[in-house]
């Protein structure tokens with residue numbers, strides 16, 4: 001009998017394994033689609049420039065396929081898994097990498113497996129508050145938005161980058177390409193040379209999601225991963241994205257951050273309405289808004305989705321400067 005088989009049998013009681021092989025029924029409500037493609041696993045790690053001694057936060061390690069590659073590259077990993085059943089399996093699989101006392105911080109050993117919900121996870125408990133770390137993960141898709149929100153805008157010490165697998169549609173929406181806008185012709189935004197790659201940038205339309213990501217980092221579309229490379233196969237294809245250079249550099253203080261997000265949320269509040277109508281309810285004098293459109297050369301007929309990221313930053317700067 002080989003060692004692996006013994007290992008699988010020993011966890012049979014807790015994970016309902018069948019003799020000889022570890023059969024596990026994936027849990028839909030936990031977004032469990034396990035990755036089968038070695039190439040995709042390698043590409044996620046390459047995109048995240050994973051190197052020896054890097055500190056990685058892996059969300060939802062599942063059966064540990066990505067964790068294995070991260071260990072091979074010499075990284076130190078905090079793997080947060082919500083599913084109790086998978087935790088038992090992971091602990092057996094990676095026994096030799098684990099600290100003797102569970103829950104100890106990342107300095108102690110190469111791998112720490114934590115049975116927690118990532119949305120409740122407190123980075124200060126595991127020594128991540130004052131360290132540079134990266135998020136590398138095939139995340140549960142049902143909480144993509146919540147994960148991005150938590151790690152880009154809510155927590156104090158943000159990761160320096162995120163290389164993650166998300167639904168392909170979501171990836172396209174996030175990377176919506178920056179374009180130049182022209183005061184006279186809104187149509188000019190439709191097709192600027194070299195910037196119209198509709199399959200990769202969803203026609204360049206911005207959204208609350210794309211702007212929220214760009215506010216903190218540079219999103220890049222890395223690679224499509226077909227649904228056939230997952231088990232069980234999800235209904236839609238996926239894609240690897242990298243959110244690089246994550247920082248707070250666009251916001252000098254909380255007021256700037258709040259102004260930006262208030263503007264974005266108001267701007268997209270009614271999809272069919274023009275941007276100028278949507279922001280009428282914000283607490284600014286009409287004169288100021290009028291001046292903003294003139295000085296920043298924004299077309300009054302533009303819709304929020306056609307305004308490129310850099311213009312939103314210019315508007316935030318205008319609105320937070322005394323003038």
Ligand code: SAH
Nearest residue numbers: 033034035060061062082083117118138140
């Ligand atoms: N990374 C693995 C598994 C991806 S499936 C692979 O590529 O094969 C998503 C994983 O996230 C599952 O293991 C699921 O149990 C876990 N998960 C789901 N919701 C979670 C949450 N709120 N916090 C932490 N892990 C979660």
